[in-house]
Amino acid sequence: MDVCDDVLLEILARLPPKVVFKFRCVSKRWNKIINSPFFLRSYGERRKGSFAGSLLGFMHGFMQNKTRYTYTCGNPHLPSKPPIRILPLLGDQIFTVPSKLGYFISASNGLVLCGHQPMTYYVMNLLTKKWVSLPSPHSAYEVKSIELVCEESTTQLVANYKVVRTCIPSDLEVDNKLTIQTYSSKTGKWAESILVATSNPLSLCDPPIVLNGVFHWSVFEKYIAVYDSNDIGRENHLQMIKNPPAERMLVSSVFSRSSDGLLWCGYYTGLSMQIWTLPKGENGYKRSCNIPAKDWSLVHTVTLDSLCNDYSALSYLREELKNGHLDLYMLALIPWNPLIVVFRIDETIFLYNAESKSMETVRLRYHDQPTIVPFDDYWHPYFESPFLSSYALQ
Known part of the structure; x- marks a missing residue:
């Protein structure tokens, strides 16, 4: 029996x-x-309010000095591994990437x-x-970082995206400015512009983290440089945010944004996670000066000692913890719930839920066989997209 359009739309949504x-x-x-704008708009609004997506797997990158440097993956002297490796979660199948497409650089939505x-x-x-090739950038500057951001559309089934390259031209010596090259799928062209920080020299430590279309760079491991390319009238402005206060030297840190646009930060200090x-002000995070560390609010802390005592999966690490030999790296805060932390210890990945105080081991597969994560490599978490338009690439 056929159904009317209204009922079918409700089922599909x-x-x-x-x-x-x-x-x-x-x-x-x-x-x-x-493909109707009405369905896409209503579908997007429904998914925004109720999305509880899933971690599909991990994309393979490389690590250098324990820091992510995915943008150097085209180096011909790298080990002869498959250009792109994907470790899906148990039971999930992810498309095998053709080797001609090269190495993994970034992922977004x-x-x-x-x-x-x-x-x-x-x-x-x-x-x-599906995949598309991009035209070559106009200038071959020294590339500091490169990142992808996928912009959701609620009116058409098209995946609009940008690729942003952070560059260092030889003639740019002003230490509070940064040159970027941006490719837009809407224009099919690269454009170049200068980003200006509110203050402080811009020595970027890592590639940016893109959260809800907003770029976040780590600066000297003391500041976060925030850049929103869609902010009309301030498109060349970099907001500097001081990192949350830490009692010890940071071993690793990750960032996320919740559905209400709040900025979140996860720290591992060697003793605790x-x-x-960061609460918003009247104008959000837009200020004419740096945002100080005191504006951050501590939501949750858990010591490594309590993790090893409370969870049998970590009980074997007690001796290593006592001897100070425990290597833990935070990988991500789950986008749909920043209180869930993805972290790794040696060759095992864990999910820790700060709300329920529960923890589970992430089970991965490679070539349909259970696998562990090589410790010397970087594995980028790959999440399910909450919207329909990200599944189209035209």
């Missing part, structure tokens, strides 16, 4: 994006409904940036098995 995307092929009628540095790039969708959040 309750399904995950991967399923809805495939249902466009059922008939012309279904394709028209799914369901899309992946890969290629051969410094001038060849591809953007691909692992679930739809801490989760902080």
Whole structure:
């Protein structure tokens, strides 16, 4: 028995994006409904309010001095490993990437940036098995970092995205300015601009972390430089945020943004994991001066000693903890719940929920066989996209 359009729309709106995307092929009628601006808008609003997505797996990168340097992955002298490796969670299957697309660089909202540095790039969708090549940038500057950001559309089934390269031209010696090259899928072109910090020299420690389309750089491991390319009138402005206060030298840190736009930070100090959040002011995070460390609020802290005592999965690490030989690295705060921490100890990855105070071991597979995570490599968490438009790459 056939159903009316209103009932069909309601049924489709309750399904995950991967399923809805495939249902466009059922008939012309279904394709028209799914591509309609009304359905895309209502579907996006529903997913924003109720999304509790999943961690699909990890994309392989490289580590240098325990810091992520994915943008150097085109180096021909790297070990002869598959250009892109994916470790999916148990039971999940992720598309195998053609070797010609090069090495993993970045991921955003369901899309992946890969290629051969410094001038060849591809953007691909692992679930739809589609990819596109980007034109080469106009200038081959020294590249400090490169990152992808996928912008959601609620009116059309198109994945709009930007690729941002942080560059160091030889003639730019002003220490509070930064040159960036931005490729936009809307224009199909690269554009160049200068970012200016509110104060402080810009010695960026790591590639940026892109959260809800906003770029976050670590500066001297003391500040966060925040850049929102969609902020009309302030598109060349870098807001400097002082890191949360820490009693010890930081071993690792991660950032996230919650659905209400609040900035979150996770710290590992060698003795404990801490989760902080930064309340907004009247104008959000936009100020004419630096945001001080005292503005952060500590939400949760857990000591390594209590983790080893409370969870049998870590009981074997007690002796290493006592001897100070425990290597722990925070990998991510889950996007849909910043109180869930993804961290690794040696070759094992864990999920710790600060709300329920529960922890579980992440089970991974490679070539359909259980696997561990090589300790010397960087593994970028790859999350399910909450929206339908990220599943299209046209």
